[in-house]
Every structure is written in C-alpha cells, then in structure tokens.
Amino acid sequence: xxxxxxxxxxxxxxxxxxxxxxxxxxxxxxxxxxxxxxxxxxxxxxxxxxxxxxxxxxxxxxxxxxxxxxxxxxxxxxxxxxxxxxxxxxxxxxxxxxxxxxxxxxxxxxxxxxxxxxxxxxxxxxxxxxxxxxxxxxxxxxxxxxxxxxxxxxxxxxxxxxxxxxxxxxxxxxxxxxxxxxxxxxxxxxxxxxxxxxxxxxxxxxxxxxxxxxxxxxxxxxxxxxxxxxxxxxxxxxxxxxxxxxxxxxxxxxxxxxxxxxxxxxxxxxxxxxxxxxxxxxxxxxxxxxxxxx
Amino acid sequence: xxxxxxxxxxxxxxxxxxxxxxxxxxxxxxxxxxxxxxxxxxxxxxxxxxxxxxxxxxxxxxxxxxxxxxxxxxxxxxxxxxxxxxxxxxxxxxxxxxxxxxxxxxxxxxxxxxxxxxxxxxxxxxxxxxxxxxxxxxxxxxxxxxxxxxxxxxxxxxxxxxxxxxxxxxxxxxxxxxxxxxxxxxxxxxxxxxxxxxxxxxxxxxxxxxxxxxxxxxxxxxxxxxxxxxxxxxxxxxxxxxxxxxxxxxxxxxxxxxxxxxxxxxxxxxxxxxxxxxxxxxxxxxxxxxxxxxxxxxxxxxxxxxxxxxxxxxxxxxxxxxxxxxxxxxxxxxxxxxxxxxxxxxxxxxxxxxxxxxxxxxxxxxxxxxxxxxxxxxxxxxxxxxxxxxxxxxxxxxxxxxxxxxxxxxxxxxxxxxxxxxxxxxxxxxxxxxxxxxxxxxxxxxxxxxxxxxxxxxxxxxxxxxxxxxxxxxxxxxxxxxxx
Numbered sequence: 001x002x003x004x005x006x007x008x009x010x011x012x013x014x015x016x017x018x019x020x021x022x023x024x025x026x027x028x029x030x031x032x033x034x035x036x037x038x039x040x041x042x043x044x045x046x047x048x049x050x051x052x053x054x055x056x057x058x059x060x061x062x063x064x065x066x067x068x069x070x071x072x073x074x075x076x077x078x079x080x081x082x083x084x085x086x087x088x089x090x091x092x093x094x095x096x097x098x099x100x101x102x103x104x105x106x107x108x109x110x111x112x113x114x115x116x117x118x119x120x121x122x123x124x125x126x127x128x129x130x131x132x133x134x135x136x137x138x139x140x141x142x143x144x145x146x147x148x149x150x151x152x153x154x155x156x157x158x159x160x161x162x163x164x165x166x167x168x169x170x171x172x173x174x175x176x177x178x179x180x181x182x183x184x185x186x187x188x189x190x191x192x193x194x195x196x197x198x199x200x201x202x203x204x205x206x207x208x209x210x211x212x213x214x215x216x217x218x219x220x221x222x223x224x225x226x227x228x229x230x231x232x233x234x235x236x237x238x239x240x241x242x243x244x245x246x247x248x249x250x251x252x253x254x255x256x257x258x259x260x261x262x263x264x265x266x267x268x269x270x271x272x273x274x275x276x277x278x279x280x281x282x283x284x285x286x287x288x289x290x291x292x293x294x
Numbered sequence: 295x296x297x298x299x300x301x302x303x304x305x306x307x308x309x310x311x312x313x314x315x316x317x318x319x320x321x322x323x324x325x326x327x328x329x330x331x332x333x334x335x336x337x338x339x340x341x342x343x344x345x346x347x348x349x350x351x352x353x354x355x356x357x358x359x360x361x362x363x364x365x366x367x368x369x370x371x372x373x374x375x376x377x378x379x380x381x382x383x384x385x386x387x388x389x390x391x392x393x394x395x396x397x398x399x400x401x402x403x404x405x406x407x408x409x410x411x412x413x414x415x416x417x418x419x420x421x422x423x424x425x426x427x428x429x430x431x432x433x434x435x436x437x438x439x440x441x442x443x444x445x446x447x448x449x450x451x452x453x454x455x456x457x458x459x460x461x462x463x464x465x466x467x468x469x470x471x472x473x474x475x476x477x478x479x480x481x482x483x484x485x486x487x488x489x490x491x492x493x494x495x496x497x498x499x500x501x502x503x504x505x506x507x508x509x510x511x512x513x514x515x516x517x518x519x520x521x522x523x524x525x526x527x528x529x530x531x532x533x534x535x536x537x538x539x540x541x542x543x544x545x546x547x548x549x550x551x552x553x554x555x556x557x558x559x560x561x562x563x564x565x566x567x568x569x570x571x572x573x574x575x576x577x578x579x580x581x582x583x584x585x586x587x588x589x590x591x592x593x594x595x596x597x598x599x600x601x602x603x604x605x606x607x608x609x610x611x612x613x614x615x616x617x618x619x620x621x622x623x624x625x626x627x628x629x630x631x632x633x634x635x636x637x638x639x640x641x642x643x644x645x646x647x648x649x650x651x652x653x654x655x656x657x658x659x660x661x662x663x664x665x666x667x668x669x670x671x672x673x674x675x676x677x678x679x680x681x682x683x684x685x686x687x688x689x690x691x692x693x694x695x696x697x698x699x700x701x702x703x704x705x706x707x708x709x710x711x712x713x714x715x716x717x718x719x720x721x722x723x724x725x726x727x728x729x730x731x732x733x734x735x736x737x738x739x740x741x742x743x744x745x746x747x748x749x750x751x752x753x754x755x756x757x758x759x760x761x762x763x764x765x766x767x768x769x770x771x772x773x774x775x776x777x778x
Binding site for chain 2: 049050051052053074075094096104105107108115117121122123124125127128129130131132133134135136137138140141143144145149150160161162176179183184201202203204205208209233245247248249250260262263265266269270272273276277289290292293294
C-alpha cells in the first residue's frame with residue numbers, strides 16, 4: 001500500500017509525467033518528448049494463490065520475475081515481451097503473445113488495476129475475482145492505452161496453467177490445413193512459404209497431432225522463428241521477409257508500415273475518452289495509441 | 295392502471311412512425327406494460343413508445359427522434375435480464391431489437407459470424423451445427439436471450455469457465471451512439487489499433503449506445519466431451535473439491551455446484567438422476583483431446599476421493615450427459631415447485647472461499663425466514679443464491695431485500711464483487727459504493743461520458759444516484775414508481 005502511495009506522490013497533480021517500465025518498447029506510439037518527468041511503478045509480487053489462479057503484482061515487476069514465481073506452480077500469464085519488459089509495460093502496449101490461442105488475449109488477462117489518474121488521485125478499475133460484471137470494463141480500456149488515460153501501479157492478473165507439453169513444427173502445410181487437422185493449436189505463424197505451428201497440451205495428445213502434421217511434411221523445430229522487429233496490420237499480400245501471426249492478423253515485418261487512417265467516428269470517442277481522463281494531457285504526452293501500425 | 299404518458303408523446307409517436315414506419319412503433323397500454331419490465335423482480339418501470347427497428351439505419355432514426363424530443367432511449371433484447379438493465383425509467387423510447395434477428399454471415403474458415411443483435415443465443419449455435427463451430431457463451435437463458443443482450447451484460451454461463459465471457463467472443467461491433475451516428479468498434483481479426491473501445495462497450499448495459507451488428511468469434515467444437523456428476527454429504531467437501539481441481543492445474547469446461555434444496559427441486563421437476571440424499575452435487579465437464587480428457591477424469595476422481603465424494607458418475611453417452619445438464623438448466627424453474635416466487639442473486643467471491651461464503655449466505659437468508667437454494671458456477675466463484683418465497687405473503691419482500699443486502703455485503707467482505715454475469719442495472723447500482731470509491735466511480739463515469747456525452751442512453755442505470763452506502767436498495771433511491 002505504501003508503495004502505491006509513493007507512486008501516487010511521484011505522479012503528483014501537475015506537470016507532464018510518464019511511467020517507464022523496462023523501456024523495451026519505449027518508442028511505440030511516439031516518444032514522450034523532452035522535459036517529461038519519468039516515474040516508475042512499484043515492483044514485486046504482493047499476493048499469489050495458485051488455487052485462485054490470480055496474482056497481485058506491482059506493475060513495475062519484470063515479466064521474467066513474475067514468470068519464475070508462477071512457473072513454480074506451473075502457471076503463467078498471457079503477457080509477453082522482450083527480456084526486461086515489465087507487467088505494466090506489457091499491459092500498456094497490449095500486444096498479444098504469439099501463443100494467444102492458448103493463453104488468451106493480453107486484454108483479458110487484466111482483472112484489476114490500481115491506478116493513478118491525471119488528477120493525482122488513486123482509483124481502481126475492475127475487481128479481484130476471475131469473473132466480474134460490476135460496472136464498466138475499464139481494465140480492457142487501459143490495456144493498450146500506452147499510459148495515456150491513467151498510470152497503472154499495481155494489478156491483478158489472471159493466470160493459466162502451463163501445458164504439460166509444448167512442441168513447435170515447421171513445414172509447407174498452409175495455416176488453413178493446420179487448423180483443419182489440429183484442435184486449437186497454440187500458435188500458427190506463416191512466413192509466406194512455411195507454417196510454424198505450436199502445439200500444446202498433454203504429451204500424448206500433442207504427439208498425436210504432431211504425427212499427423214509430420215506425415216504431411218512438417219518437421220519438429222526448437223521454437224518459433226525469429227520475428228522481424230516491426231508489427232504491422234496485414235492489409236494485403238504478406239511483405240517479403242515478414243511473418244504473419246494468423247490468429248491476430250499482425251504481420252511481423254522488417255520495415256514499419258505507414259500509420260493507417262483511423263475512422264473519424266472512432267477517433268471522436270477516443271478524443272473524448274482522453275479529454276475525460278486526462279484533460280490537461282499530462283500523462284505520456286505526445287504518445288498516441290493511434291500512431292501505431294498495428 | 296396504465297401510466298399516463300407525458301405531454302408531447304403523440305408528436306413523438308408520429309415522428310417515430312414517420313421515421314421507421316407506423317408498423318414498427320407501438321404505444322398501446324398493453325405494450326408499454328409488457329416493456330415496462332424485464333425478467334428481474336423490479337416493477338414499476340414506465341415505457342414510452344416501443345420501437346421495433348429492422349436495420350441499423352432504423353435504430354439510428356429511433357435514437358435521433360427520441361433525443362430530438364428530449365427523451366431517453368432504452369435498448370432491449372429479449373428482456374431476460376435479471377438486474378433491471380432494460381427496465382425503462384421516465385418514459386423513454388424503448389428500442390427492441392427482436393426484429394433484427396438475422397444471422398448475416400458465417401465465415402467458417404475465419405471463425406467469424408456477423409449477426410444482428412436480436413439473434414437468440416442458442417439459434418446461432420443451432421445454425422452452426424455441422425460446421426464444427428459454436429458460439430461459446432451459454433447463459434442459462436440461452437434459449438430466449440439475445441446476443442445483443444449477452445453483449446450488453448457481458449454474459450457468461452457454465453462454459454465461460456474455460457472459454458471466457460462474452461467479451462472474449464466479440465470481435466467487432468457496429469454501434470449506434472446517442473447522437474444517432476454509427477461507428478464500428480473492434481476488428482474482425484485481432485485487436486483494432488488504439489483504445490479497446492470494443493472491450494469498453496461490451497458490458498455497458500445499453501448505456502453507451504446500441505449494438506446494431508455484431509461480429510462474434512466462433513469456437514471449435516471439442517473432439518471429446520465428458521461430463522461427470524459427483525455427489526457429497528457436505529457442501530464444504532464439494533467446495534474443497536472445486537479448489538482442488540483448479541489447484542491441480544485443470545480448468546474444466548464447466549464446474550457447477552448445486553445444493554440439497556436445488557437437487558430436490560430438480561429431481562421433483564425433471565428427474566435428472568441426481569442423488570436425492572446428497573448435500574451437494576458437482577457437474578464437472580472436461581473437454582479437449584482424448585488423452586488429456588482421460589487424464590483429467592482421473593485427477594477429478596482423485597481430488598473427489600480426497601474430499602469424501604460419494605459417487606463419481608461419468609455420463610456414458612450423450613443422452614445421459616444431456617440429462618445431467620437438463621437438471622442444471624432447469625434448476626431455476628424447478629424452484630417454482632418450492633415457492634411461486636424467487637429472487638436470483640449473482641455475486642462472485644474468491645473460489646477458495648466458496649464454502650465459507652455459502653454457509654454465511656444460507657445463515658443470513660434463513661435468519662430472514664426465507665428458503666435458499668444454491669446453484670452456481672463454482673469453478674469461477676460465481677454464486678447464485680436463490681431465495682424462494684411467496685410474494686403474496688405480507689412483508690415478505692422486505693425480508694427478501696434485507697437478505698439481499700446481507701448477501702452482497704458477505705460477498706464484498708470476502709473479497710468478492712457485486713456481479714459475475716447479470717450486471718448492475720437498477721438492481722445493484724445502490725451497492726456500487728460498497729465495491730468502488732468515489733474516485734473509482736469517477737473513472738467509470740469518464741468512460742461512460744466518452745460514449746454518451748448527452749446522457750440519453752439508458753440513463754439511471756449502473757451508477758448510484760447520490761445515495762450513501764446505508765441506503766442500498768432503499769426504495770427512495772430508485773426513480774419514482776420503480777421498486778427493486
């Protein structure tokens with residue numbers, strides 16, 4: 001509690017402020033600019049009950065540190081990011097794991113967020129239980145908002161069981177054919193020539209599904225392919241050197257794509273949202289969730 | 295006696311009829327009586343004209359005309375909601391989506407279906423039969439409730455334990471806002487760029503706008519499904535089994551619990567084959583691939599044995615499986631065999647505290663001289679204590695309200711929340727300050743106002759109206775004539 005109060009004091013009530021996690025995806029949505037005060041969210045795991053499948057964690061905690069503790073009970077969360085990235089950063093960016101079809105969307109992982117608003121007051125979004133229809137879905141709004149509506153200090157995340165067995169395969173079977181022969185693969189990536197498929201579950205089931213794909217010409221590989229650095233929404237043919245995450249329509253590309261136009265009607269709601277939460281635009285100034293290619 | 299509508303209503307009706315056709319507008323006393331309530335026990339709502347648009351454009355016209363006349367509008371699906379979200383206050387224009395019941399497009403390969411909001415939940419999955427896909431949210435009212443209503447309440451159902459609530463199955467929504475404009479939120483595949491306005495809209499209980507077309511994600515049918523029935527001589531043992539199953543790393547497709555009163559009512563009603571002498575039964579459904587399901591059955595049996603299970607019955611075939619589920623689905627109706635009226639509550643608690651909370655709830659309800667039956671989604675801690683009573687009995691409703699307030703307080707004190715799937719509506723808006731501080735509620739207000747800055751979309755729902763915590767469920771805090 002004291003950590004959160006300290007975080008609130010750091011954010012204060014005036015002046016431009018941004019929250020920095022691991023800084024691994026710092027330029028997403030635009031640099032915050034000069035003269036902006038940088039604050040950090042508390043870190044550390046405050047409560048974890050594996051039987052509840054929830055974890056209460058400071059937003060400044062690294063994903064690696066969290067994963068280590070959860071793995072002791074064979075659990076994980078749906079957040080992903082480069083080494084050094086934090087829970088709060090992963091939520092602010094809101095990118096999905098390439099294993100999205102197994103672990104779920106990043107935005108569904110956040111059950112509760114204790115935040116500091118632009119007015120310097122603390123507020124809570126969501127609730128501590130795995131199911132909650134009490135009020136508006138603020139948590140989903142916060143995920144992917146790049147810290148432009150409020151700054152997350154501490155969160156409760158949903159955990160999921162780590163599967164007993166996991167296997168990656170690569171081959172020229174099309175994603176559509178993979179879907180036809182497998183029940184809910186964890187990941188399907190497509191590089192224009194080959195599918196890269198992750199199967200997860202109980203060992204015997206995984207081996208059986210893998211056998212069918214191997215019979216179709218796929219081979220076992222160590223893990224996913226190395227993903228190019230830029231995330232773009234696929235709008236036409238897959239660019240040279242790109243890898244498509246089939247489930248979420250995001251192409252990992254060697255080059256950044258142009259920012260797409262946003263429907264003015266959508267932008268109108270978004271602008272009102274920003275104005276309602278942060279009327280003086282002090283939170284993560286210059287950063288815009290709509291200035292990203294995907 | 296039918297409530298008299300305010301002045302200007304004749305002009306409003308004429309303008310609505312001009313906009314969408316006279317055959318799609320009604321303002322007769324009977325209609326306003328019917329549309330003055332939903333499936334909650336909230337009575338006394340006052341409906342204005344009721345519209346039955348058949349297209350997005352016609353929904354927008356209803357909104358435009360209503361707001362031009364200074365009236366609010368209330369979206370309505372099948373009216374199966376249990377929290378009063380569709381109960382009209384202050385003679386609003388009620389916009390029923392029941393004529394917008396077309397399944398517009400099914401893309402099997404991309405596992406997406408575009409539907410109109412009035413499509414009945416079960417009709418979509420029936421339509422999908424043979425494709426190997428289904429629509430996962432399955433509230434108990436799925437034979438009657440609409441997908442638009444599911445979206446508004448972020449509905450759940452037994453199988454949302456493994457598959458997630460409605461939000462996880464809604465990809466994109468065409469929304470009519472309170473300024474009568476139309477906007478597309480979300481994306482068919484993956485996340486839309488920017489704020490997750492789709493996610494913010496789902497669960498908005500019709501206070502943010504009206505969903506006019508919905509792209510839902512379709513879920514592949516599991517190759518193997520096994521349904522188990524476990525009976526216990528103690529509700530604590532059943533609850534410990536729930537905890538043990540989750541702690542063992544299994545997330546069943548469904549994990550439902552029923553207590554003795556429910557079992558008795560169900561057996562008297564549909565003869566589902568539940569052991570009548572059990573204090574509690576669990577329905578555990580496991581699905582997936584063969585080896586995994588077989589393995590998980592063994593674990594469930596082991597955990598049950600560790601907690602004093604009587605028998606573990608694995609449904610031998612689809613007929614037996616369907617019978618087990620028939621009992622669960624008919625549980626609420628079966629309670630009518632105990633008493634003619636019931637009030638179904640909906641709260642969530644940490645699943646590790648289920649037994650303790652159910653014991654406290656039972657004690658509280660019985661202290662108010664009411665019968666309680668528990669049938670609930672144990673796997674995610676979603677309690678549904680059901681109070682059975684005879685509404686003709688003098689003073690009974692006061693006891694029901696008093697017990698309700700205690701149930702809510704017990705859940706909150708145990709670290710729970712107000713609602714798992716029924717929403718807030720009018721029923722629980724007075725309780726919101728128990729869960730949220732004024733600053734928490736201000737943040738929620740900021741979200742709402744971004745969608746509906748003029749405040750005409752289903753107002754008076756969700757937020758308390760200036761009352762203190764001590765006034766929860768007090769008649770004075772709800773609009774005149776409306777009682778909970």
